[in-house]
Amino acid sequence: MAEHGISTDDADYESLTEEQKDLEHQFFTEMWNEYFERYPEANEGNNRYNSWTLKGDWKFNVDVEKNTSDTVEKDVNVVDENGDGVLSITKTPFEITMKMQDPETKYVAVMLDANGDIMPYGGVANSNADTYAIQDRDVSTVYIYLCDYYEYMDELKGYYWSDNYEEKAKTKTFKQLLDERAVAGTEVHFDKDK
DSSP: GGGTOOOOOOOGGGOHHHHHHHHHHHHHHHHHHHHHHHHHGGGSSSSSTTOOOOOOOOOOOOOOOOOOTTTTEEEEEEEOOTTEEEEEEEEOOSSSEEEOOOOTOOOEEEOOOOOBBOOOOEEETTTEEEEEEETOOSSSEEEEEEHHHIIIIIIHHHHHHHHHHHHHHTTTOOOHHHHHHHHHEEEEEOTOOO
16 A cells, blocks of 8 residues: 555545545455455354353353332323323333323324424334433423324324424424324423432
């Protein structure tokens, strides 16, 4: 590489010409091809080049205790006349889980943070619970709404996710829209230090 005026310092890479970058890439590829030719076992997932294994009759016993001191559970009962909807929420330092009962999938449960923004969906905790990440969010208060599935999918969510939402929000925020159109809703307050 030095013969071709190519520095091996990563900080200098951006100052290389396109021709030098192509040569550097070619040299790098040739080097790795040679390496794998000399040491074919390095291609295997668990090998002496990338894994350190201590073999022996090891037995470990580590006592672990789950810390639930920062976990808060609240019954919210954001439900319809049949009792379908959001039954409760559980907040940990990392996430909020909504326990649902909706056997016919009639509804979409929506959670907004204290600023009225949709909470980032973390996935399905199990068949009757959804999880939301709380990192970098103000969750001193959360707003929970139960919306008709088709109305939410066809109309309501598009309001929030539209390109011009910031302009629309000057007239009506997403929270205000849900206050008007949701089947049920509530606000839940948490201790700031929990």
